[in-house]
Amino acid sequence: MRMKLDAAHSRFRDEVRQFLDTGVPLDLRDKCEAGKRPSKDDHVRWQRVLYEKGWMAPGWPVEHGGTGWTPLQRVIFDTELGATPAPPVIAFGVTMVAPVIIAFGSDAQKKKYLPRILKSEDWWCQGYSESEAGSDLASLKTRAMADGDHYIVNGSKTWTTYAQYADMMFFLVRTGGDGKKQDGISFLLMDMHQPGVTVHPIITMDGGDEINSVFFDNVRVPKANLIGEEGKGWTYAKYLLAHERTNIARVGLSTRLLAKLKRIAAEEQMKGRPLLDDPAFRARIAAVEIDLLALESAVVRAVSGDKTGKPPGPESSMLKIKGSLIQQDLTELLTEAVGAYALPYQPEWFEPGWNGEPVGPDYALGLASTYINWRKVSIYGGSNEIQRNIIAKQILGF
Amino acid sequence: MDLSLNDEQQLLADSVARFFAKTYTVERRRALVASELGYARENWKQFAELGWLGIGIPEDLGGIGGGPVETMIVMEGIGRHLVAEPYLASAVIGGALLSRGGNGAADLLVDLAAGNLTLALAHGEPKSRFDLAHVETRAAREGNGFKLTGHKAVVQHAPSADRLIVSARTSGNVATADGITLFLLPAKTPGMTLAPYRTVDGLRAADVKLDGVVVGADQVLGPVDGGHALVESAVEKAIVALSAEAVGAMEALLALTKEYLKTRKQFGVPIGSFQVLQHRLVDMFMALELARSTAETASRALSDPDPRYRARAAAAAKVQAGRAGRLVAQEAVQLHGGMGMTDELAVGHYFKRLMAIDVCFGNADWHQRRFADLA
Numbered sequence: 001m002r003m004k005l006d007a008a009h010s011r012f013r014d015e016v017r018q019f020l021d022t023g024v025p026l027d028l029r030d031k032c033e034a035g036k037r038p039s040k041d042d043h044v045r046w047q048r049v050l051y052e053k054g055w056m057a058p059g060w061p062v063e064h065g066g067t068g069w070t071p072l073q074r075v076i077f078d079t080e081l082g083a084t085p086a087p088p089v090i091a092f093g094v095t096m097v098a099p100v101i102i103a104f105g106s107d108a109q110k111k112k113y114l115p116r117i118l119k120s121e122d123w124w125c126q127g128y129s130e131s132e133a134g135s136d137l138a139s140l141k142t143r144a145m146a147d148g149d150h151y152i153v154n155g156s157k158t159w160t161t162y163a164q165y166a167d168m169m170f171f172l173v174r175t176g177g178d179g180k181k182q183d184g185i186s187f188l189l190m191d192m193h194q195p196g197v198t199v200h201p202i203i204t205m206d207g208g209d210e211i212n213s214v215f216f217d218n219v220r221v222p223k224a225n226l227i228g229e230e231g232k233g234w235t236y237a238k239y240l241l242a243h244e245r246t247n248i249a250r251v252g253l254s255t256r257l258l259a260k261l262k263r264i265a266a267e268e269q270m271k272g273r274p275l276l277d278d279p280a281f282r283a284r285i286a287a288v289e290i291d292l293l294a295l296e297s298a299v300v301r302a303v304s305g306d307k308t309g310k311p312p313g314p315e316s317s318m319l320k321i322k323g324s325l326i327q328q329d330l331t332e333l334l335t336e337a338v339g340a341y342a343l344p345y346q347p348e349w350f351e352p353g354w355n356g357e358p359v360g361p362d363y364a365l366g367l368a369s370t371y372i373n374w375r376k377v378s379i380y381g382g383s384n385e386i387q388r389n390i391i392a393k394q395i396l397g398f
Numbered sequence: 399m400d401l402s403l404n405d406e407q408q409l410l411a412d413s414v415a416r417f418f419a420k421t422y423t424v425e426r427r428r429a430l431v432a433s434e435l436g437y438a439r440e441n442w443k444q445f446a447e448l449g450w451l452g453i454g455i456p457e458d459l460g461g462i463g464g465g466p467v468e469t470m471i472v473m474e475g476i477g478r479h480l481v482a483e484p485y486l487a488s489a490v491i492g493g494a495l496l497s498r499g500g501n502g503a504a505d506l507l508v509d510l511a512a513g514n515l516t517l518a519l520a521h522g523e524p525k526s527r528f529d530l531a532h533v534e535t536r537a538a539r540e541g542n543g544f545k546l547t548g549h550k551a552v553v554q555h556a557p558s559a560d561r562l563i564v565s566a567r568t569s570g571n572v573a574t575a576d577g578i579t580l581f582l583l584p585a586k587t588p589g590m591t592l593a594p595y596r597t598v599d600g601l602r603a604a605d606v607k608l609d610g611v612v613v614g615a616d617q618v619l620g621p622v623d624g625g626h627a628l629v630e631s632a633v634e635k636a637i638v639a640l641s642a643e644a645v646g647a648m649e650a651l652l653a654l655t656k657e658y659l660k661t662r663k664q665f666g667v668p669i670g671s672f673q674v675l676q677h678r679l680v681d682m683f684m685a686l687e688l689a690r691s692t693a694e695t696a697s698r699a700l701s702d703p704d705p706r707y708r709a710r711a712a713a714a715a716k717v718q719a720g721r722a723g724r725l726v727a728q729e730a731v732q733l734h735g736g737m738g739m740t741d742e743l744a745v746g747h748y749f750k751r752l753m754a755i756d757v758c759f760g761n762a763d764w765h766q767r768r769f770a771d772l773a
Contacts (some may be wrong), residue, residue: 129736132663134664134735134736135664135665135669135735136664136665139664139665158736159736202740202742203740203741203742204739204740204741204746205731205739205740205741205745205746205747205749205750207741211736211739268527269525269527270527270529271527271529271532271573272572272573275527280763280766280767281763284763332724335753336761336763339527339528339757339761340522340527340528340551340552340757340758341524341551341552342598342753342757343552343597343598343599343603343754343757344552344595344596344597344598344603345595345596345597345598346595359593359595359605360524360551360552360605361524368598368753369598371753372598372746372749372750372753375728375731375732375738375739375749376736376739378732379731379732379735379736379738379739380736383732383735384732385674385675388674
C-alpha cells in the first residue's frame, strides 16, 4: 500500500512514472529486474538518459541544471526513480559532492565540475573513512602539507565504494591542527588518475569487490581544489552527510523489493499452496509493508510544507535508521521465501555474458548475496549507532 | 538430575577442542573450501581414528556407541571452527539411515565408522520446501527392481559422497507420507547426473537429476513404501545436530565480537566501554545461552521414548538456533562495522554458515509451525 497524494502531486507522480516506465533502455531494465549488477557503462548510460530529460539533478538550483521542483516533488521523483528497475544513480557526484560545491565552492570549481557531473563525465568517489577513523571520523590522519600552490597528500582511505571506477575523489584531510580535532580538517577534490594514488579492492563477505582501500603516496593536489576555507572541512562534511542520509531512506527501492517479495511468495509453494497464503508469512510481509508506509509518511511529512528546500536536519538520521532496517528486513524475507534455493552460490551468474544454466528458479539467484551484502546499509554513511547518537544529542537534547 | 557431561563425554569434548584448535584456523579453512574436494580426506581419517564417525554405531560394527549427546559435542566443535567435512551428511544423517536400513546395511556401517564411506541424503525437491512427505520423484517397478525419475534439490555434500541415499515414490500421491522408498546409489550411477555448486557458506552441494535410473531390489534401504519414517527420524537427529553446530558458531562469534569491542578504539577509548554496545553483546550472549540450553534438552530428548516430546524438542531447538543464529550473526557484523563486512575476517564466514544452518531441513518459521501442529 502506497500513500495517496493530492491531485496536483499525483499528476506529477504519473508524469514521472510515465517517463520512467518507458525511458529505461530495455536491456538495463531486464538486467536490474533480474537483480544483476550493472556495469560502470550501464550506470553512465542511464544517467545520460536522465540528463537528456533534464532530470539528472532535480535538487540543484535551476541555474546549474536543477528542475526547480519543490522538496515534495523531489521526494516523489526520488521514490519513483528508486522503484524503477534501472541502475541506481551514483550519488557521489550529483547528490553528495555537488551540493557542497554549490554551497561552498568557488565559481571556478562550479564551472569546472558541475556540468561534468550533470553529464556523468566524471565518476566521483568519497574519501572519508580511514582504518582508525570510522565512527570517530574526526580523528582522521591523512595529511595534506602545503607546497607552493599545491598540497602534498599522504595517508589512506578505506571503504571507498567504486574507487576502481572513479575519475575524481572528494576527501577529508588534515591540514593543520593542534586544537580540537575537528578544526584542522580540510575538504579537497582530487584527480584519481595520477601518480601516487593506488586502489586496492576489499572483498566483501558476499564475494563482491565494490569497496576499496585507497592509498596516497606524495600525491600533488592543486590548492585550487580546496573547497571553501582551509580547516573548515568538518562543517562541509557534516552538510554532505545530512544529504546522504535523506537519500538513504530509499523508500522507492524498498517499494520495489516489497513487490518482488510478493511476486516470489505467490510463486513459491508450501504444502501445495502459495507461500503468500501462509498466515505467518503474510503477517511478516504486512509488518514490513506497514513500516514502509510509516517511513514514506515520515519522509513526505518532513518536506511537505517546505517551499524553499532547507537543508535536512537531524531528523534525517531517523529516516536513515528506519530505511536501512526495512531494506534489511526485505532482503531477509526474500531470501527466506525461496527456501533451500537460497543456498546455491553462483557468482558467475552476475558476470556479463554468462550463458550457463543456473540452478533453481531464476528469481532466487543473487537473493542471498544481496541479503549478505546489504548488512552494510546499517553501517555505511554513519552507522545506525552513530545516527542514534545524533538523534539523542540534537533532537532529544542529551 | 545432573545435566553435566559424564567423564567419557568430557574426554570427548576435550579431544574435539584439541583437534580442531590444532587443525582448523580461518586460513586453513579458506584453503580447504577452495580445494577441489572441499575438505581434507586426512581430517576425515582422523575423525574415524578418534571414533567420531562411530558415534551411535554399535561396537561390534566398529562404532563407539554413545548417542545424541556425543553427537552434540562433536557438532558444537564443528560449529566453533566452521568445519567443512561432511560430518552431518555422512555420520549423523547417513549413520541414522543405515542403522535402520536392515541387515544389508550393517557392512556399510562398518565402512562409515572406519572413514571409508561418505554419504549424502537426496530427499528435498524443487517444490517440497521443507515438507518431508513431499516427494515427486518416482520409482516405477521394473522387473525385480525399480526405475527412478525425478529431481532432487540442493543435496548437501553430494559432489564428494561415495553413495547417495535417494528417496522416491513407490506408491501414494505427491504429499503423502506413505509410499516413499529409499535407495542406495553409488556416486557414478548411469542416468544420475549431478550439477555441483558451492553454497553460500562455502560448502558443496548439487542438484541431482534422475533420468530413468535402473536400480536393483538389493539397493532398497529399509522397507519399501516405509522410507518416510526413516527420513523423519534422521532429519530429527539432523536438526538437533545443526542446532548444536549453531551454538558452536555463535559461541565463536560472541568471543570474536567481545575481543573486537575491547580492542577497537574510537573517540580515544575502546568501543566496548560504551554501555549501549555492552548491552548489545549481552543480548547476543542471552540468545546463545538459551539456544544452547534448548539444543541440550533436545539432544537428551532424542533418546526419549515419547515421539511427540522428541519431535517438539527438536523443532524448538531448530527455532532457537535459527532465530538466535540470525541475531548473533547480524549483531556480530554490525558491531564490527565495516570490518565485519569483509571476507578477510572470520565473522562473515560464521554469518553465512549460520544463515545456511537456518535454511537446512526447515527454517525457524517452518519448525515453529510444526511445534504448534504437534501440540
